[in-house]
Amino acid sequence: MIEAKNIYLSYDENKYIIKKGNFSIKEKEFIFIGGTSGSGKSTLLKSFYGEIPLKHGNLSIAGQDVLGINGKSLRRLRKDIGIIFQDYKLIKEWTIEENIMIPLKINGYSHDISKEQAIKLLSHVKLSHRQGYYPNELSGGEQQRVAVARALAHNPKIIIADEPTGNLDDYSADVVWNLLKGANEQLGITVVVVTHRVPKNFGIRFRQLSIEDGIIYEVS
Amino acid sequence: MKFLKNTFAFVIPLTAMLISFIIYIFATNILDNYKVTIASDYSIVIITNTPLIKEDLTSLADIRVEKIITLEKDNIITNIKSNLSKSSIDLLKRKLPHFYKIKLEVFPTTSELDTIKNTLYLNKNIKKVEIFSKNHNSVYLLLLLLSQISFILFTIITIFAIIIISKQIRIWFYEHHEKITILKLHGASILYSSSTILKYAIFSSLISFLIVSGLFVYLVDNINVLLPDDLEDIVKISLTLENSLIKVFLLSFGISILTILGVLLKYKMKYD
Numbered sequence: 001m002i003e004a005k006n007i008y009l010s011y012d013e014n015k016y017i018i019k020k021g022n023f024s025i026k027e028k029e030f031i032f033i034g035g036t037s038g039s040g041k042s043t044l045l046k047s048f049y050g051e052i053p054l055k056h057g058n059l060s061i062a063g064q065d066v067l068g069i070n071g072k073s074l075r076r077l078r079k080d081i082g083i084i085f086q087d088y089k090l091i092k093e094w095t096i097e098e099n100i101m102i103p104l105k106i107n108g109y110s111h112d113i114s115k116e117q118a119i120k121l122l123s124h125v126k127l128s129h130r131q132g133y134y135p136n137e138l139s140g141g142e143q144q145r146v147a148v149a150r151a152l153a154h155n156p157k158i159i160i161a162d163e164p165t166g167n168l169d170d171y172s173a174d175v176v177w178n179l180l181k182g183a184n185e186q187l188g189i190t191v192v193v194v195t196h197r198v199p200k201n202f203g204i205r206f207r208q209l210s211i212e213d214g215i216i217y218e219v220s
Numbered sequence: 221m222k223f224l225k226n227t228f229a230f231v232i233p234l235t236a237m238l239i240s241f242i243i244y245i246f247a248t249n250i251l252d253n254y255k256v257t258i259a260s261d262y263s264i265v266i267i268t269n270t271p272l273i274k275e276d277l278t279s280l281a282d283i284r285v286e287k288i289i290t291l292e293k294d295n296i297i298t299n300i301k302s303n304l305s306k307s308s309i310d311l312l313k314r315k316l317p318h319f320y321k322i323k324l325e326v327f328p329t330t331s332e333l334d335t336i337k338n339t340l341y342l343n344k345n346i347k348k349v350e351i352f353s354k355n356h357n358s359v360y361l362l363l364l365l366l367s368q369i370s371f372i373l374f375t376i377i378t379i380f381a382i383i384i385i386s387k388q389i390r391i392w393f394y395e396h397h398e399k400i401t402i403l404k405l406h407g408a409s410i411l412y413s414s415s416t417i418l419k420y421a422i423f424s425s426l427i428s429f430l431i432v433s434g435l436f437v438y439l440v441d442n443i444n445v446l447l448p449d450d451l452e453d454i455v456k457i458s459l460t461l462e463n464s465l466i467k468v469f470l471l472s473f474g475i476s477i478l479t480i481l482g483v484l485l486k487y488k489m490k491y492d
Contacts, residue, residue, distance in 0.1 A: 075409060077407075102406050103406045106407050
């Protein structure tokens, strides 16, 4: 599903954040990417959806080559991915179901079908009672559940999550982990999560990568 | 409230530009009608030794020649042929020079008529140039001045309007930057991501068009608001409402869409 061969990532030519990165992620795997703050975890994740351009090497996401990707190819790649951010990135002036409808509408679904699917997902993340609310009216944990629902909406091949529980209390974090486990186990979606704190007793098979001094290691 | 405030910042310059455009339409129409009224009040007749090659004479004093009419010699001969034999008439037909009447696309001023006369005399083939005209110079030149000033005014206001509109669009892009970024991260195109801004621009253009159309229809129906009664005898306004409104509509939406595309392109180059 994700193949990286000798990848180099940097914000400027002088200092590489990721050096000679090699790893492979198979379909339906659950992957944690760990490392200290500033080690390049988020940078690596951003390269998966073309936010940070690849400097050298080969990176293939869901069969699409990321090196030099732009325009239509980049949009096609992003349509295959569901993204969850630490700061949720919900559109404040839209209701939560409108936020969930975003990937569906971008993928060409009609308004009615998108709305129907959004309401189903709200129920899936246990937020039916919040229908019609705006993101600012929800707690952080609830907002992140909306973000998970949005990431699942268009049935993506991969979900990538950047510190999805970083701003959440333990209860909300558990809810988010359970939703991600469900997406992986029940829907067969490949899940890649960047976190500096892998949850204990996770309950499903996962693999862990770590980044140190720009080098990517296989932990377990 | 914020939406209205944002829209007004777009509507006001666009409306000012459209109003300057309808002033230009009125001025041009008055001038065109006046030209039609005085069009038959001049005549340029030339006499040549040999037939004139009409294609060689395309413009005079920078005015395009609309047509050159050949004046038939038969009319001249008819008036005198009663006293002449057939052979004399044939000889006369051969010996008579060629007569032409020149029609110009635009009514010439007195100084232009002088230039035309001098230009025509430079052609060795032309024996004689006769110009007959009434003097409409002062009114015509005033209307011409009015038309040109209104065009210059329209051009200047358009430039300023585009600057203000593009600044407003940039503000909209700044306000919606986060939303655009989120939509793009989910695979949306820049055009889809900025659809809210496009809606603002279309809504603002529609408001401007409606305001100016209302004003335009009112002025066409109540022309005395624009022209004093005495002036109405000299100049006329005859506008096709539909055509003029189509022009206002195209200008309103054309300027908005072109400006938004320009800002969009700049935004895309910066953030894509």
